[in-house]
Amino acid sequence: MSAGRRGGLADEIVAYVRGRILAGDMKPGEKVDQDAIAEALDVSRSPIREALVILGQEGLLDVTPRRGAFVASITREDVIDHYELFGLVSGRVAALAAERLSDSEISELRLIHERFEAATGEDHSKLNNEFHRLINTAASRRTRWLLRHLERSIPAGFYAFTPGWTEQAHTGHDEIIDAITRRDADGARRAMEEHLHAAGVAAADALTERGFWQDAS
Template sequence: MDHAPAPLRLSEQLCEKIEEQIVTGALRPGARLDEQELAAEFGVSRTPIREALIQLASAGLVDTRPRRGAVVAEIEPHRLCEMFDVMAELEAMCARLAARRITEDEIVGLRAAHQACEAARDADNPDAYYWLNEQFHRHIYMASHNGFLAEQAISLHRRLRPYRRLQLRVRNRMKVSYSEHQSIVDAIVAGDGERAAERIRGHIQVQGERFTDLVASVRQLAAQPVQ
């Protein structure tokens, strides 16, 4: 039986392309998203563009404002901190459950995802590291064997994509991140749920110097001209 995933609808494909531009900073916070301009850029009608923007708005990546239409969402630093706090607790729950429920095949997959991050770290490639890092975290979500929890973690992870990506551009953050990943893997494989939860919580939380670095990065991005 063929279990290949169904092809994405046009609006879903466009949603992913626009999201990629937001995540990479090509579309910065506050940038106006003109339906006609986007339709011309992607060679489509305005209808699937409008549907894609609705999807992005539901994910929190786009705001709809009076007289301005759709714009890339902006988040205040204190709000970001709150969101990272929630993300840290969701991932801690995933890691705690994964330490109890992960299968041998899933351990192999988690280790492979961790090792894949190593090459990007060594190449000092934060963009490649980011996408591999996302796969690493998804392995942990899936290993929790709690579908609802995984859905919530994936949803918030997606909302925080631009800011998690910014963090990796801070000096030495990739090296530190990879080292933290190792301690998370070790705890999960050892079946130590509390240690796994503690390690991943510390990995995600944005406090102290990391919060200062993130705020500085967000302000630098926001200060650049929008399209």
């Protein structure tokens, strides 16, 4: 950890380990060696242990008291299901948004949506975040808290926006906006649930691409 970091090393280590797992670099069931990370990143085990605790809470690691941390054995079903749950909560929020968002907020949403359509590469992820974040302003504090957790937990909101998925996402956003504009709460819920289900499939496919799931050694 070369840069003159002054605090919050654990967060960087979390990002590092999560990245390696999601990249398919560390396989499910594999042991996470604290000393190995310590050497790789040139840090002590203190912040590493805190990072492993966080990843354990997120569900990416199984942490057993005296045995250590292991990469969780996540199945395709887990990922699909995770997004389904994400959709359950997001759907409720979308329904609220259809009722509570002001007209000007809806205009802003549409603007973000149009920029998404025109955008390229990296920007898609950023604009996607903006899109969902604006909708989520309709949710309670606690709901937003839960969404944040679901988002960073497991393989959510990480995968690259591949050409195919970008197109699909655009269609999904389109339907969501339409329903919200119509003030159709139930339609917004359904559209959001379907959108996130599709996102789950896309995420699972992306993980398959990366050689996630199991070790073919």
